[in-house]
Amino acid sequence: MLSTRTKLGPYEIVAPLGAGGMGEVYRARDTRLGREVAIKVLPESFSKDPDRLRRFEQEARAASQLNHPNIVTVHDFGTHGGAPYVVQELLEGETLRERLRAGALPARKAVDYGIQVARGLAAAHEKGIVHRDLKPENVFLTSDDRLKILDFGLAKLAAAEAPGAEQNGLPTATQATATGIVMGTLGYLSPEQARGQTVDQRADIFALGAILYEMLSGASAFKRGSSADTMSAILKEDPPELPSDSKVPPALDRIVRRCLEKQPNQRFQDASDVAFALEALSGTASHLVDAAVQTRPSSRWTHRLVPALALMAAVAIGALAGRRLFRSEAPQPKFTAVTFRRGAVFNARFSPDGNSIYYAAAWDGNPIDVYVAGRDDPGARSLGASGDPLLAVSRKGDLAILAHAQYLYHTSYVGTLALLPPSGGSPRELLEKVREADFAPDGETLAVVRAERGKNLLEYPVGHVLYETPGWISYMRISPDGNRAAFLDHSVIVDDRGDVAVVDRNGKRTVLSHDWEAEAGLAWSPDGKEVWFTATKSGFGLGLHAVTLDGKERRLLAIPGGMTVLDMARDGRALISRGTSRYGISALLEGEKRERDLSWLDGSGAEHISDDGKLIAFENWSEPNGLYYAACIRKTDGSPVVRLGEGLVLALSPDARWVLTVKFTALPQLVMLPVGAGQPKLLPRGDLVAYQLGATWSHDGKRLIFTGSEAGSGNRVYVQEVAGGDPHPISPEGYRTFSRSIAMDDRSLIVAAPDSSLVRMPVAGGTTTSIPGTEAGDLLVGWASDGKRIFVYHPAELR
Template sequence: MAAGLALIAGIAVGMFLLQRPAQTSLPVYHPLTFRRGIVHSARFAPDGKTIIYSAAWEGKPLELFTTRPESPESQELRPAGADVLAISASGEMALSLGSHPRAQFLYAGTLARVPLVGGAPREIRENVEWADWSPDGNTLAIVREVEGRERLEFPPDKVLYQADGWIGHLRISPKADMIAFIDHLQLGDDGGAVAVVDMAGKKTTLSTGWDSIQGLAWSPGGDEVWFSATRTGGDRSLYAVNLAGTVRLLARVPGELMLLDVGRDGNVLLTRNNDRAGMIGLAPGEAKERDLSWLDWSVPGDLSADGRSVLFGETGEGGGPKYAVYLRKTDGSPAIRLGEGIGLGLSPDGKWAIARPNITPSPLVLLPTGVGEAKRLTHDSTNHLRARWLPDGKRLVFSGNEAGHGFRLYVESPDEGKPRAISPEGVNPTFVISPKGDQVAGVGPDHKVYLFPVAGGEPILVSATQPDEAPTGWSPDGRALYVFRFGQIPASVVQLDLSTGQRRPWKELAPADAAGIDTIRGITISADAKAYVYGYIRTLSDLYLVEGLK
């Protein structure tokens, strides 16, 4: 009897084990880098084992490296200062020479072809942001900015798509019948959608509504697009979407992922990032800067005329999906939350803040800094990006664009509600207003600095500026501009006399710890030029090889 029961029990256990689902094998993460800094890009070489990546370690300039999974060491490659954009099946690299930040989240440089085995770069085209090889390795798809608008071209000069915002992370499909990319709806923001465009220029959106989305590649079989994104905040996970728009989760870990490449064997290169955006300011009467960061992604919007208050937005995890507008004293007092959106400009009397909600197209709203109710300021279809009050407190200047058009600068009186353009189409959306309120300094479609008369008329070229410089403030008497080059670390701010062209160094701005700093932005100077605030982005990356993702 006992033997029979034991036999029955054994059969039952065996059946249970046979019927129990097999345990799913988990992906294996192999760390490839061990230094402190930011990894910009990485690609598999044709052998699937050698890895080429670009990184800036310990606050030093960007360099090109090679490594393999079995070695903890990386070797530097030439040319120096290059960013790897793509590697062809035949082993030819597409590099960005002199790669530098052009805007937030965007880098540009001179596109060049370099054999993986070594050789001199063959320069192809300037000011290219992204590139990818066709499967046969004969030509490249590129993204570049032309007259203020982002263009996806394949082959170069044949425009397949123009964006109202910006284009990122393009990849040609294995069949070369379409190109996948990330379609970002707003400049300066990494929210957006996964899209594909065919060779006739027909664009299809596969998945949208992502609050932060960076990093994209085709799956090994070419039937899915893999990407890293999140619906809320900044901690991106890894997803896949097929051409029918069905999304599935591939991997989620604590922290922020960015997909860089997918090999033919399904292995993945990605980074796990620790990102922070912060603010540093010098308060009136003080000799030492103070870190004014509040939550995890503090973006300076404006500084009061006396330099004692900074308006800023929180656009990361802490700010939530609708973002949040704050006002903080530059003496380090706690910040006060004013409402939802992104802070843009303070009224001359300090009683109101201009903000824009985290939607596209984005209107302008007024938030009280004290007692009062929020008010909608604009009621049109224009997408508003930046805005500042004129000194009279009755009118404002804003940068905006309509669907299918580049950015322009406008003057508007809230009482009248009829914006008037004062610049041509295609200008940079960032600008500064003169102390008298009669001129607006900005960057034109040709990337040169101009003074745009508020009353209207022909813009005035500021001929003494250097390439890639942008205005960030005016001297108190209105006779000079403060200019700097975006992407330069530290940011060297120069005072430029408008009548003589004389240049005089003013400030060198950067956090004391330069590791992972690749952007200095939002430099705002008080009316008397004795106080200032600026923003920075710090990204600390670890590069991983991941096996077993399906």
């Protein structure tokens, strides 16, 4: 122990502050600058331990690289009498551990602290530094309630490691560390740390999840009666449910649990993503806790999307490439409005010279059309392609459009690929059943996404299949060098959640960014080093993100109302559509003249109504419900909403006692949620790897009929007994069900065939028969009560 007035270079010891495993801490005075500082000294006896000495010196080097308000500042380091020391800013306050001795924190405060920790970690991770010992003792709360991360003594300098430094699989800073040592603090170790495996920034995200859980519950997520039991809990057990009286919003609970996923690839991949998700909650601070019990939105909306999208040219946004937005040296983007009418923008592209903008829009309730506008001219003229969406513009000026287009969902159509001259005229038809298309840099070779045999096929060039999926593909774009196609990959038809992926000319698919709650819009950066996309982890507010080909991600821009990136010019200008959208549920009950609004928050849909018309089951994807949706029920008399749990809602049982959902686990899982008292029932998945919307229950309640797919296969119709057993297919590939497919006698189904026509199929499987009076593209509403008629509608005819 150093005595008062001991000199360490220009620093004079004032008083001891404490001691820990990494050394002793003193209050000291910097005699040069006249300020008080904190000095951590490794005692000389400890410094004889090479491993402890190396770790101490590593802490000083790591922390000295960091300059962030949520990380303790390191001023200097040196040695005294053979003992090394590090000089840090002096903090007044208490550690988070001391604060937690009084019990759990309010949700608002836990979110605020979580955001600060996540921001600090993001700054460290950006420098290649992983903390690896994050815990409440290493989180300091200053007297003005600012948070500082302490002690990067176990930090891993990922970027500075020699090749092969971790080939022995140990979570240590260098390969020289003794074999078998697991570094970190029990109770906050990630599973990969506990196993002695390779560690990256996702270990810190796990520790942050454990801290968030402890702040919200007042108890450790994994601490048990012994070290062995604690280690086992980290490896095998989920943390206990948060106390029912903790008033933690479901969205916050999901953020915590996602941080605590056992598999690193199922957690948030970046601390900035955690901060972003938490900020989305704190951004509606007055509703942070109340949102979990709110029963009515502030405004009424119909079930249809209410579009109000405008196209903008962000004339300086390309300067953000390679820079961090909102730093002093990064220019602010400048926006120029391109469209001024009410409606929806579906796609937009720059002309080859960048001086004109081609876009597809549906204005004022009219069909979609293709327009061209000059760079400096607010006017636009139609190219006479009414009803034909725009897909791409080649470097030679040709436009790829969809003739005879049939609207599907979101901004997606299917039709016949055709080429349109840049000045308009008669299109030349090329290929049927096309959903997406883009030109290679040569201006002639085309890549397409085609609907075929119940799958979506990505072909580049046409006829050469690089990737296929029973889900759907959107915003497919060819890289500037022509060697890859980037796209948004959605596993569930109609649902816009998904991943950002690329596929090369050899068919090797790589997922660059995982598990977005909603994504729409994609473009390559001009240099081809990044894929820019717009997406969100919860709610409707899509933000602009960029990801490199090796998966390094950054957030570029967020604006109120969200946005969709559509194209990038060679000079760095971007085309962005911006607007608002709301989904809701309205019901007209028997004997009433006015509709009732049965929505919850601002994102309700996929509703299923009970046979007596007294109850609806639906899903809600509003921001407070986070990444994995909320399965809800509500009586049609307007009683408050009841949130049953997580999941995508597929069906309501005939007795209205169960709601069938898909839970988004590593492999999707069918779950029956009880409407009243009872426990959820997990159904065996057999060999299925994906489920689609449109399940139906037999009228006797004993069987489920739904659409799913096995690995490498297209969608098929499956039957599964509720009492148990694996699902079994009853159709070839390419067929799919609706939410009320089954006939009144439970013996046959109405399903969509591969050519989108409606056919009748025996539940036991067998030959299908066509339905007179229907046409390709019709969708089933349900059966008449007499079992002899069906109700259908045609999406293209809806306005």
